[in-house]
Amino acid sequence: MPETNKKVLILSVNDEDKDIVFRPADTLLGVLRGKLGLTGAKPGCLNGDCGACTVLVDGIPMKSCIMLAIEAEGHKVTTIEGLINTKTQASFIKHFAFQCGYCTPGFIMVCHSLAEKQPHADKAVIKEWMQSNICRCTSYQEIEEAVASILAEE
Ligand code: FES
Numbered sequence: 346m347p348e349t350n351k352k353v354l355i356l357s358v359n360d361e362d363k364d365i366v367f368r369p370a371d372t373l374l375g376v377l378r379g380k381l382g383l384t385g386a387k388p389g390c391l392n393g394d395c396g397a398c399t400v401l402v403d404g405i406p407m408k409s410c411i412m413l414a415i416e417a418e419g420h421k422v423t424t425i426e427g428l429i430n431t432k433t434q435a436s437f438i439k440h441f442a443f444q445c446g447y448c449t450p451g452f453i454m455v456c457h458s459l460a461e462k463q464p465h466a467d468k469a470v471i472k473e474w475m476q477s478n479i480c481r482c483t484s485y486q487e488i489e490e491a492v493a494s495i496l497a498e499e
């Protein structure tokens with residue numbers, strides 16, 4: 346692609362502003378992983394179904410594989426790397442809510458947002474929020490227990 350199609354984007358990621366040379370068609374997932382080295386958000390289906398690529402945009406879970414990087418300009422992007430040492434992360438470890446771990450960053454992002462937006466969510470609401478993400482190898486029960494334990498602490 347000719348160099349002239351490249352532009353500079355300023356993204357706020359994990360509370361830091363980053364200048365990024367990008368192409369208009371670049372996805373947010375591609376920029377996070379390829380330009381910023383933030384590989385916690387995972388490429389899975391790449392069509393919005395599995396949730397492995399979930400990040401928060403202004404606190405709302407978004408599938409970064411189907412969002413253009415340019416759409417995130419002016420918004421606050423949080424990735425799994427921004428949630429290190431949070432109680433959300435600790436809860437997934439405590440409840441063994443993962444096996445291979447590929448889906449786990451996406452689930453943690455959704456869980457973190459749910460705890461902030463609906464701290465008193467009941468089981469039905471937890472299930473509804475978790476439907477945005479797919480795990481291929483562990484039980485959803487541990488994941489729901491991890492989420493519920495965070496909400497119970499609120
Ligand atoms: S990789 Fe984005 S939803 Fe599956």
Ligand code: FES
Nearest residue numbers: 444446448480481
């Ligand atoms: S822990 Fe392996 S896909 Fe979820």
